[in-house]
Amino acid sequence: MTHSLLLLPGDGIGPEVIAEAETVLNAAALDIAVHRAPFGGASIDRHGAAITDETLARALASDAVLTGAVGGPQWSSQPYDNRPESGLLKLREAMQVFANLRPARCFAALADASSLKRHLVEGLDIMFVRELVGGVYFGQPRGIEDLGNGQRRGVNTQVYTTAEIHRVARTAFELARGRRNRVCSVEKSNVMEAGLLWKEEVTALHAAEYADVELSHMLADNCAMQLVKAPKQFDVILTDNLFGDMLSDEAAMLTGSLGLLPSAALGEAGKPGLYEPIHGSAPDIAGQGLANPCAAILSLAMAIRHSFGDAANAARIERAVEAAIDTGTRTRDIGGTASTAQMGAAIVQHL
Ligand SMILES: NC(=O)c1ccc[n+]([C@@H]2O[C@H](COP(=O)([O-])OP(=O)(O)OC[C@H]3O[C@@H](n4cnc5c(N)ncnc54)[C@H](O)[C@@H]3O)[C@@H](O)[C@H]2O)c1
Ligand SMILES: CC(C)[C@H](C(=O)O)[C@@H](O)C(=O)O
Numbered sequence: 001m002t003h004s005l006l007l008l009p010g011d012g013i014g015p016e017v018i019a020e021a022e023t024v025l026n027a028a029a030l031d032i033a034v035h036r037a038p039f040g041g042a043s044i045d046r047h048g049a050a051i052t053d054e055t056l057a058r059a060l061a062s063d064a065v066l067t068g069a070v071g072g073p074q075w076s077s078q079p080y081d082n083r084p085e086s087g088l089l090k091l092r093e094a095m096q097v098f099a100n101l102r103p104a105r106c107f108a109a110l111a112d113a114s115s116l117k118r119h120l121v122e123g124l125d126i127m128f129v130r131e132l133v134g135g136v137y138f139g140q141p142r143g144i145e146d147l148g149n150g151q152r153r154g155v156n157t158q159v160y161t162t163a164e165i166h167r168v169a170r171t172a173f174e175l176a177r178g179r180r181n182r183v184c185s186v187e188k189s190n191v192m193e194a195g196l197l198w199k200e201e202v203t204a205l206h207a208a209e210y211a212d213v214e215l216s217h218m219l220a221d222n223c224a225m226q227l228v229k230a231p232k233q234f235d236v237i238l239t240d241n242l243f244g245d246m247l248s249d250e251a252a253m254l255t256g257s258l259g260l261l262p263s264a265a266l267g268e269a270g271k272p273g274l275y276e277p278i279h280g281s282a283p284d285i286a287g288q289g290l291a292n293p294c295a296a297i298l299s300l301a302m303a304i305r306h307s308f309g310d311a312a313n314a315a316r317i318e319r320a321v322e323a324a325i326d327t328g329t330r331t332r333d334i335g336g337t338a339s340t341a342q343m344g345a346a347i348v349q350h351l
């Protein structure tokens with residue numbers, strides 16, 4: 001059966017890393033129909049909107065969507081709700097991809113590329129499950145209000161319901177069962193009611209349906225510290241939209257580079273998945289052939305596994321990435337001199 005994949009290269013290094021994902025996809029010779037559309041700043045420049053209705057409809061009709069990254073200083077004067085990043089949030093919301101899987105694995109050959117000592121990160125394998133379509137990113141009220149006395153007030157609202165917490169927690173517990181069977185739920189229940197509800201609902205769901213999984217709770221500030229103190233204590237980390245964003249970037253450095261971390265955002269079974277490297281458009285290195293395409297290529301592998309149900313080809317691509325790194329091809333962020341295209345070509349050679 002032919003699967004459909006929508007590619008949204010986006011801005012900055014986005015098109016550079018997605019080009020390498022396409023090279024790998026073509027070399028893997030899978031039965032996949034590929035479509036492309038501008039996204040983020042590129043879509044603003046062409047169509048006036050960070051994501052068009054047509055692209056949203058196309059995303060919902062595809063089996064999977066793979067994005068590069070969006071954003072950049074050239075669009076910083078856009079109205080807030082038409083910034084490139086708003087296009088990404090609209091896409092996540094429209095697709096209702098509530099569970100964002102962000103695996104952080106340390107390749108043995110790269111343990112010295114981490115900013116931590118080798119023994120702390122060697123063998124590291126954490127799965128973040130980040131809630132992606134709720135919380136402070138989407139809560140109402142929001143906005144900037146003019147108070148009329150020379151003062152303004154900026155508001156965002158952290159809000160979660162029982163159903164929103166249960167559906168993402170379920171994903172975390174299910175994943176844990178196939179791993180080391182441990183979930184650490186992370187919030188700020190000491191200062192936030194939404195965090196307290198999170199903790200109570202995760203605890204209740206655990207007792208009712210997942211008592212076989214080991215559950216612990218941790219405050220988010222402590223988690224940030226524990227991740228650099230003893231990161232191998234974690235198996236699955238379940239957390240909200242904002243904490244998941246920050247903690248997964250932190251974890252990226254445990255693996256050596258932000259350019260290595262893929263992600264899969266999943267909704268209800270049977271609905272399309274959204275796949276993104278966790279890094280941004282990296283304006284500081286865009287256009288120079290310096291970007292590491294591994295995160296984008298590993299995101300493609302996650303699409304092949306989760307949306308196309310082809311675990312064998314997903315693993316084949318993942319092994320090729322690791323083999324290319326093992327045999328010494330590395331972009332600058334992981335201590336080498338390979339260009340984005342050379343990294344992609346080396347991965348193709350190991351397929
Ligand atoms: N999914 C997305 O579309 C996404 C994610 C994060 C940030 N952003 C946007 O990207 C823009 C830049 O944000 P930022 O600079 O804070 O974060 P960033 O992730 O773009 O870059 C942070 C640092 O990591 C480096 N880096 C990132 N990806 C890399 C890769 N593949 N290879 C090598 N080095 C890499 C960059 O050069 C930079 O030094 C902003 O507009 C932001 O909103 C978009
Ligand atoms: C660009 C931005 C909206 C996005 C987020 O905060 O979710 C990014 O940082 C990410 O990690 O995917």
Ligand SMILES: [Mg+2]
Nearest residue numbers: 245246249278
């Ligand atoms: Mg982020």
